[in-house]
Amino acid sequence: MPRAPGRIFADGPRELAEGLVAALRAAALDHEVAESLTHPFHSYPARLHPATARVLVDIIASNVRERSLLVDPFCGSGTSLVEARAAGLRAVGSDLNPLAVLVARAKTWTAPAKRRAKLRDVGHEISGTVLAAGKAARRSGAEPGKMRKPTGFDPNARNRRLAAWFAPHVRRELELIAMTIDDMREDDPELADILTACLSAILYKVSSRTSDTDGTWVDRNVARGAAARNFVARVELLVAGLDDLAPAGGPPDVYEHDARKLHEIVPDGSAAAILTSPPYAGTYDYAEHQRLRFDFLGLRHRELDAGEIGSRRSFMAGPQGERSWRGDLADCVTSIARALEPGGVAAIVIGDSYAGGRPMYALDDVRSALTDELFIDAWASQQRPMLGAGERRSFQDRAKAEHIVLLRRR
Ligand SMILES: C[S@@+](CC[C@H](N)C(=O)[O-])C[C@H]1O[C@@H](n2cnc3c(N)ncnc32)[C@H](O)[C@@H]1O
Structure with a gap:
């Protein structure tokens, strides 16, 4: 969520509405929560602000x-799962994006202190190996490093796509980190996945790409050894966060799964609460934005390509994009209603957007998607700045806002 403050409007029973207002305000006021636990481990587009998640989890926890069980069917990088675990709730998260699942699992990894120490040791070993290999290569006249060949990816196409984004010495270091992780995968797949998430976390720091959502080329002038050093620093950061999280409850289950089919992983009527932030209509394109990471890490993304809802590319394809969005949102709301126990609540964080040249009013869209089993118990909306002339023209005199809607199962 952007930090820009804006006017807030709310409705519903006083205590609940005030709680939602506090959750919106928390994002702009926070100097602490976003840096705590495993929150700072990995960037993620449209991540729920950790301080907003904390207030919402507190509201939920005090009512159940x-x-x-708390469920997040669009868990992304796992912000709500970290907070649910810290609050002692059981949690299930799912997302169709393989990177989201990798990161959310790493951020909520629950393992004894000895295993966490092993993660740290292996991180140092890998970094040491890579630094030593770099020195040896320089002494012997910089022979080209080996490139990894992840299954399911054409090595030449992968190479072409990646070459533009990394200086050759950086690429050598990164590929060697990835190959060393591959070598340990058979013996310890769990640790290999967590180390892969650490590698993903530093990828842009040492690349020429600005960020997931900004594909502009930047000259970063990355020093030799920086990839290996950044990698081990990120392992340390994760372990420190996991150590802080360790006294809290058990691990959430995180699935790579379509939110429209939530019933396949969450039994009907079993969730006391849902806390989630679905895509904002036509705003992001996870399958496109994160292709560099998928290519580098060897993450297969066919399901995301086909099943991502509300993507920018689907709105660019014409008016059927908006129709699909409404149908998909209705399916998600139905899934949420099925998962909730009677009296259970769903806190949904969603924003207005400018999609396919039209304004999309998210609160209205959620309202139209409601089934008979659900009603809006409370909501709060905070005005957000317009981004560009097209957006201003299309919203005219109606404000653009970000919302938290609290739905309740009858
Ligand atoms: C706004 S982001 C969630 C961010 C998350 N709250 C966090 O803190 O990182 C929306 C998520 O929806 C996911 N998504 C898109 N279509 C999906 C689908 N059909 N089923 C499940 N997840 C989907 C995207 O991969 C993305 O992670």
Whole structure:
């Protein structure tokens, strides 16, 4: 969520509405929560602000039994799952994006202190190997490093796509880190996945790409050894966050799954609460934005390419984009209603957007998608700045806003 403050409007029972207002405000006021636990581990487009998630989890936790189940069907990088675990709730997260699942699992990894120490040791070993290999290569006249060949990716096409983004010495270091992780995968797949998430976390720092959502080329002038050093620093950061999270409850289950089919992983009527932030209509394009990471890490993304909802590319394709969005949102709301126990609540964080040349009012869209089993218990909306002339023209005198809607199952 952007930090820009804007006017807030709210409705519903006083205590609940004030809680939602506090959740919106928390994002701009926070100097602490976003840096705590495993939150700072990995960037993610349209990540829920950790301080907003904390207030919402507190509201939920104070209204449900201990160890109740909280579900996030669009868990992304796992912000809500980290907070749910810290609050002692059981949690299930899912997302169709393989990178999201990798990162969310790493951020909520629950393992004894010895295993966490092993993660740190292996991180140092890998970094040491890569630094030593770099020195040896320089002494012997910089022979070209080996390139990894992940299954399911054409090595030449992968090479062409990646070459533009990394200086050759950086690429050598990164590929060697990835290959060393591959070597340990058979013996310890769990640790290999967590180390892969650490590698993903530093990828842009040492590349020429600005960010996931900004594909502009930047000259970063990355020093020799920087990839290896950044990698081990990121392992340390994750382990420190996991150590802080360790006294809290058990691990959430995180699935690569379509939110429209939530019933396949969450039994009907079993969730006390849902806390989630679906895509904002036509705003992001996860399958496109994160292709560099998928290519580098060897993550298969066919399901995301086909099943991502609300993507910018789907709105660019014409008016059927908007129709599909409404149908998909309705399917998600139905799935949420099925998963909730009677009286259960769903906090949905969603924003207005400018999609396919039209304004999309998210609160209205959620309202139209409601089924008979659900009603809006409370909502709060904070005005957000318009981004560009097209957006200003299309919204005319109606404000653009970000919303938290609290739905309740009858
Ligand atoms: C706004 S982001 C969620 C961010 C998350 N709250 C966080 O803090 O990182 C929306 C997510 O929806 C996912 N997504 C898009 N279509 C999906 C689908 N059909 N099923 C499940 N997840 C989907 C995207 O991969 C993305 O992670």
